[in-house]
Each structure stands twice: as C-alpha cells, then as structure tokens.
Amino acid sequence: MDLALLISRYGLLAVFLGCLLEGETMLVLAGYAAHRGYLDFAAVVGVAWIGAVLGDQFYFWLGRRHGQAVLKRWPKRAESIERALALIDRHPVKLILAMRFAWGLRTALPIAIGLSRVSSIRFFLLNLASAALWAPLVAGTGFAFGAALSRHVQELQRIEHWVLAGLVLLIALMHAYRGWRRRCNR
Template sequence: MDIAALIAQYGYAAVFLGALFEGESLLLLAGYAAHRGYLDFSALVVVAGVGAATGDQFFFWLGRRHGQALLARRPVWRGKVDYALALIQRYPSVIILAMRFMWGLRTALPIAIGLSGVRRWRFFWLNLVSAALWAPLVGGAGYTFGALLSRHLVALHRVEHWVMLGLALTLLILRGYFNSRHTRS
C-alpha cells in the first residue's frame, strides 16, 4: 500500500481525531491532500468541523462537570484557564466564536467556558458557528497552499507523499516535545 492509498483510507479519521484537539496543522496538510485529489474537500470540511465541535463540546462538559477537580490534579493548567476565564468574563460570545483560532488555548478555553456561567446552549450554537468557519478556512488555506506549491514546484509531485509524511511526523514530534516540556514545568 502506498502513501496515497493510506491518505485516502485513513485521512478523514486522522482529521477527525486531530480536530478533536488542536488540529490546525493536520487540517492544513489534509487541505493540501484534497488539492491533490486524495481527499474530497467538502467531506474534509464536514469531518473537521464535526471533530472540532465534538472535541470542544467534550471539553466544555469536562469543565462544567469536573473542572475544579481537573485543575486540582493538573495545576499547570491553572494559568491558562484563569487567563481564559478573564477573557470569557469580558467577551463571552466573541471568545467562543474565536476560540478555535486561538492556538495554544483551544483545549483550555472550552474547559474554562464550562467553568464559567455561559449557558450550554449558547456555547453549543456558537461553537457550531465557530467550527463551521474554522474548517473551511484552515482546510482552504492548505488547499490554496497546495495549489500554489504545485504550480511552482512540478518536481514536488514525485516526493510529495514523503514530504507530507515527514511534515506530519515532524509536527507530532514537536507537539510531543512541547507538551512534555509544558507538563514538567
């Protein structure tokens, strides 16, 4: 099985799982894969949007039900959550709509919103709107980048599968490294 077949077979599942957390990098790569014809762009946007909204709903619920206990067990999160709570108090609707675009706070913000007084239905609808904006914008950026790159670098087609695999592995390694550094401090 070659890389193209792997992308076609597991690409949507990877995007869904990535979007449950902070999946911008993976969605950018998937947008490029859609440009190349390995994934359908419309399906990609739907899968990414559903994954992002589902992940944020889960973290909202986690914050609402177990937020204080979670913060007691993970005091390293306290700073991000306190910062997020301050933002939510001032601009609740704007924060919910923009949270998906705030890199590094995507998990902390829904937990903090769950801890705040924001009603669950308000969060639900604003979260859906946010996911509906995020998925085509980020996926479209990857698609557009792929179109520009393909136009200017014809030789890339011979090694693009390996480049995508290398980028994905590099991003995973960097994410693991930064997460391990963050949890130790």
C-alpha cells in the same frame, strides 16, 4: 503500501481525530491532500467540523463537570484558564466564536467556558458556528497552499509523498515531545 492510498483510506479518520484535539496542522495537511485529489474537500471540512465541535463540547463538559479538579491536577493549565475566565466575563460571544483561532488556548478556553456562567445551549450553538467558520478556512489554507506550491514547483509530484511523510513524522515527534515534557514537569 502507497502513501496516497493510505491518505485516501485513513485521511478522514486522521482529520477527525486531529480535530478532536487541536487539529490545525492536520487540517492544513488535509486541505493540501484535497488539493492533490487524495481527499474530498467537502468531506474534509465536514469531518473537521464534527471533530472540532465534539472535541470542544467534551472540553466544555470537562470544565462544567470537573473544572475545579482539572485546575488542581494541571496547575499549568490553571493559569491559562484563569486568564480565559476574565475574558469570558467581558466578551462571551466574541470569545466563543474566536476560541478556535486562539492557538495555545484551544483546550483551555472550552474548559474555562465550562467553568463560567455561559449556558450549555449557548456554548453549543456558538461552538457550531465557530467550527463552521474554522474548518473551511483552515482546510482552505492547506488547499490554497497546495495550489500555490504546485504552480511553482514542477518537481512536487515526484517528492510530495516524502514531504507529507516527513511532515506527519515531524508532527508525531512534536506531540510525543510535548507529552514527554508534560510528564517530566509533573
């Protein structure tokens, strides 16, 4: 099967699933795919926005409902969450709006906010706004990268399928390695 067909058929699903988690890499790749015409840019942004909001709402709920149990189960996350709680107390609005851009704390921050005194409605509204800023910015980065790359590399069309396949494989291997490391550190 052709990689372009796979991307056009399953790309938005991959963006949604990727953005439920941390999503930056997937969204940059989707922005690039939109530049190449495999995906619609507006659809990529919309799906990323929905996935990001739902993912962070889940992590917020997890913190609100099961926060103390999460801290006990994953002590490595507890350190990040404790640091985040101190920041939340000082700057709740700024932190919620910026949380999506804090790489390495993307799952810890919504959990920590769930543990804080921030109301569910306030978090939801700020989460909507944060994702509305994040999705077009990150997808736009991939789109702009594709535009710059295609201007400078005439051979890109000949090798782009291999480059995309390699990037997807690299991402999958990195996630598998991180999961393996987490299981080994328990």
